[in-house]
Amino acid sequence: MHGLFVNKKKNDTGSTALVLKKIQSGDTKLKEEFIKDNVPYIIRTISNILGIVVDDRNSEEFSIGLAAFNEAIDRYDADKNGNFYTYSFVVIKSRLYDFIRRNRKHNNVLPFSYIEESTRVDERLLMSDASGQFEKIEVRQELVSFEKSLKEFGISLEDLVLSSPKHKDSRLLLIKIARIIADDDNMFRKLVEKKYIPMKEVLSRIKVNHKTIQRNRKFIIAVSLILRSNLYDLKEYVQGFEREGKYHG
Template sequence: MDVRNLLNFNKNKVMDKTSNDEFISTLKQIKEGDRLLREDFLSRYTPFMLKAASKVAGRYVDIKNSDEYSIALSAFNEAIDCYDMTKNYNFLLFSEHVIRKRLIDHMRKNKRNKELPFSYFENDDEILENYTIFGSNIGFEDVEVREDIIEYKEALADFDITFMDLIANAPKHEDSRKLCIRIAKVLADDEELFRLLQKYKNIPRSELKKKAKVHSRTIGNHRKYIIALCLILRSNLELSKSYLSLTEKGGS
C-alpha cells in the first residue's frame, strides 16, 4: 500500500450497497412528500446538523435557544428538497455545504447588512462536482474522515508539504518505506526531537540520525515523507495509522 492508496481510500472503500439503496430510497420517499419519514430522518441526523453548525459557529451549538440550530435545520430541509437524485454526489457532504452557506450568510448579515455574503461568490456546480470523488458513500463516518483529512492537510501545510509532494516522494521499495516508518516513529516518540521539528519546521537531522542510527542522507532524501508519517503518528488518524502498521508488516 502506498501514499496514493492512503489519499484515495474513499474511492477504494467497499460500499454496503443495500444500506446505500435504503438511504436513497428514504430520500426519494421524503422528497415525494412522506412527512413522517422526513421527521424521523431529521431526528436521526440532528447530531450531524449540530456538529456542522458548531464547526461554522466556532462553538458548541445546542438545540434549545439557538439560532444556529434553527438555520442548520432549515438548511438541511433545503438540502433534501434541492438534492438531485440523478447525480452521484454525497448527500451529507452536500447538506453540510448548504448548512455552512446559510450560517455564513446569517453571520455576515448580522455584522454588515450591506455586505454581500461570502457564499454569493461560490460556485455550487464546482463544489458538487468535487463531492463526486466520494462516490455515493453517504455514511456519517465519512464526513468525520473528511474532516480529519482536512486537518491533516493543514498540518502538512505548516511544513510546506502537499499531498502531491507525498505522492511524488513516497519510497517505491518496501524496505525503504519500512525504514522511513521506523525513523518517523523515533521522531514522533521523542518529545525533544518533536519539539524541535515543530519549532523549526524541519527535521533535527543530526540528532535524529544518532537516535535512529541511520545515515543523514537517508533522512534528507525522504524528509517530507518522514515528516508526514510523524504527523500521522502524532494525530488521531486511526485509518492512517493502520496504513503504517500494514506497511511495516509488508502489506500492500
C-alpha cells in the first residue's frame, strides 16, 4: 500500500472491465480463461505479500490466492472499486492474512502486530460491498492520488505489483534505498523534477550494485514517493516492512 511496479495482456474481448462484466453475466468459460491467464499474476502477488517464493500450485497458499482472485471477480464493481488488479490484490492479501493468523507456519514471515494493523486497512476496503461507500474510504482516495503520482513516472499500479521483489530481504533493501532518497531533500527534488533516480548520490550512501537499482527502478520510485507523501495508510504499509526488518534483525 504499488507500482510499489509490464502491461498485462489485453483480452481479445476488450478491456478488463468488459471481460469482468461478461463473466459476471454468466460466461463461465470466459471466467475460466481469465483466471488461467492470471495464474502468474496470482502466484507473483502471493509471493510478494508473504515475502516467499510460491511456485507450488498444489500449496495451501496458492489455493487461497486462487480462491481470493475468484472472489474478487465475483465481487468487483467497476463503478465503486476502480482498478480491478488493485482490488484483487487487496482481496488476496486479506485472505492470506486470515490464513496466516490461523497457521503458525507463517509466524516468521510477518510480525503478528503488522498483520493485524494491515488487515484493518484491508477490511475498510473490502467492506465497500456492504456499505456502497468504497469511493469515500480514505485508503481508496489515497490509491487514486498515488496512482496519479505514479503516472508522472510512467508507472502503473499493475506494474508495481508485477515488478515488486519476491524475496523479503530484497524488498527491505529496496525500501532502504527509497528511504535514503526520501530523507534527502536534494535527492528527492532531483527524482521529482527529472524523473530519474539520482544514481551517483544513492551509491555514495549505500553499497549496492547499480544494476540492482536500475532493475527495481519502479519499486524504489514508488516507495520514495510514498515516504514523502501525506498518504497515511500507504506510508504505514511501507513503514510496516521497515519495522519487520528491525523485528527480524
